[in-house]
Amino acid sequence: MEHTFWIAFFWSSIAAAVTSTGIYSIRHFAEWGKKNTTYFICFAVGVLISATFLHIIPKSFSMNIQAPRYLLGGFFGLHIFNRFLTAFVCEKDPEKTGYNLGLITMLGIGLHSFIDGFIYSISFRVGIFTGFLATTGMVLHEFPEGIITYLILIRSGFSERASLSMSFLSAALTTPLGMLFSYPLISRIDDSKLGALLALSGGALIYVGATHLLPKAEEENKKFSIIVLGTGILVAIIIILSKA
Template sequence: MAVIVALGAFLMTLAGGWTALRVTDRRHLVLGLAGGLMLGVVGLDLLPEALDAAGTEVFGVPAALLLFVAGFLMAHLVERLLAVRQAAHGAEEHDGRAPEVGLTAASAMVGHSAMDGVAIGAAFQVGGGMGAAVALAVVAHDFADGFNTYTITSLYGNARRRALAMLFADAVAPVVGAASTLLFTIPEPLLGAYLGLFGGALLYLAAAEILPEAHHEHSARSTVLCTIAGAAFIWLVVGVAE
């Protein structure tokens, strides 16, 4: 049952990527929406789940929050190191952005989607009601995952075929994740740690890269409204799932 439900996530991910692909003439709106979706996923979905799953504290601070900060700093460090390496080797730049950063970020999205599949499978092991609720949240926000995966990969100057390849990998990932729960389960604290780390990295990309790029050439009110709409959509998805 979990694998069948995960096929819905597969389709929604492809739909999100197709949407990002088709609206290239409104790039600033696409990026504004992507930034809002990413902000909503991190603040309203990933971080609360991470805090619930990784309940331990380190020197009075929840481990999930420490890993959230670590993920943010890690994303910043990776981007800086890649930029320095690119400049040192005289590589061709794509608006000052290293394509490897986009591929790394998209790979993290694929890993997150795989964990979404694992979450579906684990929820169905608890019960049908729990499985349905988790599946609804995953399927709905996988539209945002597909949208963001294609957008992030393309933003950093990667060729269209690479962006499409990462999109397809992101679509397949939840199905693979759900199937894996037939063989083993992931300890809840480890799952919470991963969500915290990934959430920090995703927030960095949204705040330091996606949103500034959205306003670089088109600092319009409509771009801000798209960002707000993206965050509000994730809030709606989380609320319906609850």
């Protein structure tokens, strides 16, 4: 049990480091970051969605007979959560920038990343392989998330130093904090409840990949985005087949 805690903590810390790398990159290599963010998103989406459908969802179904209901709940639960946050942002005039918009957006990203920490705890509690698959796509999508968070804060009128600190706190640090907060609770539950939580996580991962990340990539319409997406899918399939 103890070794799974440290593995989950390690990967959640890696996620925080990758987010921080994204923040650093957009601050010091702005053109490179803007040019390649879409490709990072596409690859992450390919891995995330494929791993969820091919391994995480079937695994949760085998652990809990009610898993399909939890899968649906995870998908729409995160959708409603994001709509709730968006409602506050949409009340602001989109033509104006200001501290309020930046702070609300930062809060939304921080809560989202904190919940990501729960997924690290749940997936690694199920098993090392399940945790690795679930978190690979998540770690990859942290890079563009760091870039996006920093840019939003800059455009909201915050200084570079303030944007750097705030984006680190909201997008990076919250993931390992969420893992540390949730693991003591998750480590005490039985396999059936764990399967339910895994299904919830699967629904959340599908939502993040299909309705949050993929549309952003499609908006950019980069020349090689479909190839990078396909590469992410292929990598997930190879990893899963190697385990079979």
